[in-house]
Amino acid sequence: MINYCIVGMGVRGLSMYAEDMVAQYQDVARLTGVCDINPGRVRYAQQILGPDIRGFTDFDTMLNEVPCDVVIVVTKDSTHADFIVRALHRGKDVITEKPMTMAADQCRQILKAEQETGHSVRVTFNYRYAPYKTEVKRLLRTGIVGDVHSVEFRWYLDTAHGADYFRRWHARKENSGGLLVHKASHHFDLINWWLDREPEEVVAMGSRQYYQPQQHPGHGSRCTRCGVAEQCEFYFDLDRDPLLHALYRENESYDHYYRDGCVFSETTDIEDTMSLLIRYPDRIQVTYALTAATPFEGWQVAFNGSLGRLEAFEGEAMVLEDDVRDFARRSDGKTRRAHDWRTVAAETPTSPDHLECRFYPLFGGVKTFSVPNVEEAHGGGDRRLKDDLFRGVAEDPLGHAANSRAGAMALLVGVAANQSMAEHRFVSIDELLPAETLASVPATHG
Numbered sequence: 001m002i003n004y005c006i007v008g009m010g011v012r013g014l015s016m017y018a019e020d021m022v023a024q025y026q027d028v029a030r031l032t033g034v035c036d037i038n039p040g041r042v043r044y045a046q047q048i049l050g051p052d053i054r055g056f057t058d059f060d061t062m063l064n065e066v067p068c069d070v071v072i073v074v075t076k077d078s079t080h081a082d083f084i085v086r087a088l089h090r091g092k093d094v095i096t097e098k099p100m101t102m103a104a105d106q107c108r109q110i111l112k113a114e115q116e117t118g119h120s121v122r123v124t125f126n127y128r129y130a131p132y133k134t135e136v137k138r139l140l141r142t143g144i145v146g147d148v149h150s151v152e153f154r155w156y157l158d159t160a161h162g163a164d165y166f167r168r169w170h171a172r173k174e175n176s177g178g179l180l181v182h183k184a185s186h187h188f189d190l191i192n193w194w195l196d197r198e199p200e201e202v203v204a205m206g207s208r209q210y211y212q213p214q215q216h217p218g219h220g221s222r223c224t225r226c227g228v229a230e231q232c233e234f235y236f237d238l239d240r241d242p243l244l245h246a247l248y249r250e251n252e253s254y255d256h257y258y259r260d261g262c263v264f265s266e267t268t269d270i271e272d273t274m275s276l277l278i279r280y281p282d283r284i285q286v287t288y289a290l291t292a293a294t295p296f297e298g299w300q301v302a303f304n305g306s307l308g309r310l311e312a313f314e315g316e317a318m319v320l321e322d323d324v325r326d327f328a329r330r331s332d333g334k335t336r337r338a339h340d341w342r343t344v345a346a347e348t349p350t351s352p353d354h355l356e357c358r359f360y361p362l363f364g365g366v367k368t369f370s371v372p373n374v375e376e377a378h379g380g381g382d383r384r385l386k387d388d389l390f391r392g393v394a395e396d397p398l399g400h401a402a403n404s405r406a407g408a409m410a411l412l413v414g415v416a417a418n419q420s421m422a423e424h425r426f427v428s429i430d431e432l433l434p435a436e437t438l439a440s441v442p443a444t445h446g
């Protein structure tokens with residue numbers, strides 16, 4: 001039996017890890033303590049998890065007082081590095097949410113702490129585990145496209161999910177590194193993993209095109225008591241969702257963390273529209289774009305190679321016209337249906353039974369590979385990741401498990417992109433984190 005402590009009792013810490021550990025994995029994982037800077041959220045978590053789970057507002061006190069082999073870090077991104085390094089030096093292994101951290105110097109500190117302590121970091125890249133994304137990896141592994149020449153990758157965040165990043169701490173780069181670090185580190189990890197390669201250099205453009213204060217003149221700093229709530233497509237009633245109410249509304253007095261911040265805030269400094277060009281070894285060119293204000297949610301990728309082109313597409317959500325003034329319904333898992341928005345009428349979204357990868361040989365024809373559409377969190381990635389984390393797997397032929405090196409390589413693309421935007425130049429990964437720094441950590445692309 002392995003003892004775990006979790007730091008960070010927001011939605012992710014509680015729903016993804018803590019609740020399942022006590023309900024689904026109790027035969028292999030013992031949750032001994034939870035910690036959050038907000039005492040109200042700690043108390044709420046204890047009510048949900050039961051009296052055996054100790055609650056703390058101080059990380060070191062938690063590690064002093066309860067047995068712990070592994071620390072799970074699920075706090076806001078800017079605090080990850082500190083908790084990871086402290087846990088390693090306390091003789092613990094670490095599981096951390098993405099992004100592993102937000103900056104190159106913090107990557108160095110984490111790698112150094114791993115070397116000094118002999119303990120290790122796992123990064124929870126759940127998207128790798130989703131069956132559809134795994135199928136892309138499997139197909140590339142077979143060599144179906146031959147030598148890969150270029151990759152086209154597009155990710156679309158809609159006016160529910162995308163907007164949510166502009167409501168709270170994510171909207172400031174000092175907290176999240178912007179969407180290129182916070183969100184796109186998922187996507188950069190997928191590219192690294194799919195290609196079995198690490199990125200070399202990056203050039204980027206980015207700007208905030210949509211979430212601008214002038215979209216709603218007269219808006220308040222949050223939806224609660226906002227003067228333009230009636231007219232706003234993004235008005236969010238925090239009290240309608242029982243979980244958000246209990247975790248955030250009820251505990252605002254402790255830390256003034258307002259979960260319903262205005263998406264058009266004057267203090268936002270992150271981009272909503274970003275384009276990158278990334279060079280990989282073997283002269284592979286990757287174009288990547290992330291847009292955070294689109295009518296649909298989803299992604300598409302294509303690999304062009306010496307033998308043909310492999311395409312994957314997933315429409316993750318479709319917002320209905322009726323919900324234009326209802327942010328809660330737009331965000332609701334029951335109303336947000338997975339849907340191929342390219343082909344089906346918007347009024348009747350239906351989830352596909354299967355998702356397809358299509359291979360177009362260079363000189364004609366098409367081969368289709370389909371996998372069942374898994375309508376679970378993150379395309380089925382969350383459940384499979386947890387099974388691997390807590391129960392382990394006998395074999396990992398495609399290299400799903402991600403270590404600190406994979407964590408670094410994913411987030412450094414975002415860091416390089418931010419630097420490229422600021423300095424208008426190509427930024428190499430090696431100038432951020434020299435290759436020799438990574439020498440002791442194996443690449444885990446599978």
Ligand SMILES: NC(=O)c1ccc[n+]([C@@H]2O[C@H](COP(=O)([O-])OP(=O)(O)OC[C@H]3O[C@@H](n4cnc5c(N)ncnc54)[C@H](O)[C@@H]3O)[C@@H](O)[C@H]2O)c1
Binds near residue numbers: 008041182
């Ligand atoms: N892999 C995924 O798909 C996925 C999905 C959602 C969130 N996440 C990650 O999970 C993390 C948490 O996200 P969230 O949506 O739950 O955020 P959140 O803001 O809802 O929760 C974060 C919690 O951390 C606490 N916290 C902040 N600073 C702290 C500190 N110094 N000490 C102790 N506690 C502190 C906050 O009080 C809050 O309860 C983020 O890193 C995010 O990137 C990953």
